Structure formats: structure tokens, C-alpha cells
Amino acid sequence: MASSRFAVAVHTLALLARAGGQPLGSCAIARSVNTNPVVIRRTLCALARARVIRVRRGAGGGAELARAPHAIRLLEVYLAVNGGSTFALHPAPRRRCPVGRNIHSVLCWVQGEIDEAVRRTLAEITLQDVLERL
Amino acid sequence: MASSRFAVAVHTLALLARAGGQPLGSCAIARSVNTNPVVIRRTLCALARARVIRVRRGAGGGAELARAPHAIRLLEVYLAVNGGSTFALHPAPRRRCPVGRNIHSVLCWVQGEIDEAVRRTLAEITLQDVLERL
DNA sequence: GGAAAGTGTAACCAGTATGGTTACATTCAC
DNA sequence: GTGAATGTAACCATACTGGTTACACTTTCC
Secondary structure (H helix, E strand, C coil), rough: CCCCCCHHHHHHHHHHHHHHCEECCCCHHHHHCCCCCCCHHHHHHHHHHHHCCCEEEECCCCCCCCCHHHHHHHHHHHHHHHHCCCCCCCCCCCCCCCCHHHHCCCCCCCCHHHHHHHHHHHHHHHHHHHHCCC | CCCCCHHHHHHHHHHHHHHHCEEECCHHHHHHHHCCHHHHHHHHHHHHHHHEEEEECCCCECCCECCCCHHEEEHHHHHHHHCCCCCCCCCCCCCCHHHHEEEEHHHHHHHHHHHHHHHHHHHHEEEEHHHHCC
């Protein structure tokens, strides 16, 4: 089951970019995304930890971009909200079998190649690109 | 939760390649992968549908590669067992919001870029490469 | 100082994907 | 026909996801 967290994060950042420095609350974002404010706050936390946004608590608070849209790469967003890898290794292949003993290192290499390709792709797309296509 | 089906499939194909044309049964494969034969048969079905292997039923049956290892690309394997995309779109953004109305088309474009990168990567790795690294 | 507005986070639930298991119909070689 | 093997349905435990409620904490404003 692929999660929609990256989609929600990009949607959120697009809203923040359009707000132009004005802090946006989780309720306003949740209305546009059409979900619960807590779900948004969870994503907001992850993005704040990655220094992509700044969040102010208390009355009049909310989230705003930490940088200009052209300086925010989707790769940072992806890594912030979507830790895992594209596929999982199977847990315990048989050590006594020559294939089972060594398959994990080969699969790790394949995983690395895929992750690298995804990283290269997302490193070249910025929030500015997203805004221009909206 | 990323599935381990791709990992199981590659492991299985490596075993078939090493068997050198001799059909391998799901029980033998399951022993090396360390799982249940039914799990293997499910993967075998997907690989047979993709014409990567041939499966014979009945006594003395089993699976064998349909082509030489250098002619089997991991991309075929990936597509056969791992249908989905890297991330999911969020179900119903608000149509009345200018961002919510258009975000899906942008996210689809991003999805396409990622999928393309993954495809390019896996199209260049063959089962032969896997065998050489074992 | 207190009220109001907001975030941060824990706890719980429903829905769903995954892998493991059993069971059984079907197919094929001998 | 018998035995060995696949194909597939059914069911279960586990885990992840998103939705929801609840509440502590922080900040602004009066």
C-alpha cells in the first residue's frame, strides 16, 4: 500500500507558497486537502524537522515556507515524509544455499540503483516547477 | 509497507538460472527462500504470465527460465510482481480551491518522472548481472 | 492574568495489504 | 489409476495508513 503522504506534502507546500509568507493553519490546509487537521499536522512536523517549513505555535500561528519555492527540491520533501525503499528484502533466505546466502547483497545493490535514480529525478524538480504547472 | 515480492522473484529466478534447464518445484524454491510453497507459486504465476518463465504442471513439473539470463531484464520482473506506483495520490482534494483543483495533474507528472527513472534503471539490469554478483 | 487560537502528540479505530497456512481441484508422467 | 506437482480459494495474524478524539502546551491579544 503506497502512502499518500508525499502527495499531501506537495499539496501543502503549494498552498504555503501561494499564501506568500502569511502563516497558514492546519485547519485551512486540511480543508483544501480534504482531510483531518491532525493528518496535516503530522506532515507539517516532518517538513519542519527537514527545515523545509517553519511552524509557529499559539494564536495567529501556522506554517510558512522556510525558503523560496525555487530553493525547495521535491527530493527533500520525499525524504522527509517517505522514509522507506521501493521494495523490501525478504527476511531470512537460507544460509546453506549459495543463492540464499548472497542474494541480499545483490538486492541491496539493486535497491541502491533504484533509490539513486529516484533521488536524481526528484532533486531536479523544485516547488517552483510545481507552482508553474498548477 | 513495501512488499518483498520483487526480492522473492529475483531470488527465484537466480535459482532457476543455476538449475540449468532442470525444472525446479515450488517446494525446493521455498526452502531456499525460506517461505511457504504457496507464496512461491503465487510469484511463479505472475512470472509465467509475463513470459519470463515456463511452468509445467503435474508430476516431474516445475518452473524453468523462458529465456537466457542475459535476455531477462529486471524491469520485466518488477512490472510482473509489483504493479503499483511509488506514492499514492490523495483521494479527493477540494475542487473549489485553485490548488486542490489542479494538484493531481502535477502529481501525476511527478509520478511519471519517477516511474520513468525506475524503469530506465531496471531495464539496464539483467538476470545475468545478478548471477555475476552472486 | 486569562481567554482564545493554535500546534504537538498520544491513543484508538477501521480499512487494507501482505505473507503464511490449509485445503482442494486440476494436470501430467509413468 | 496413482503419485507428484501446480493453481487458486479461503482464512488468519500482522502491520501500515488515514481518520478521529482528546489533551497538554505555547503564543497572542485583551
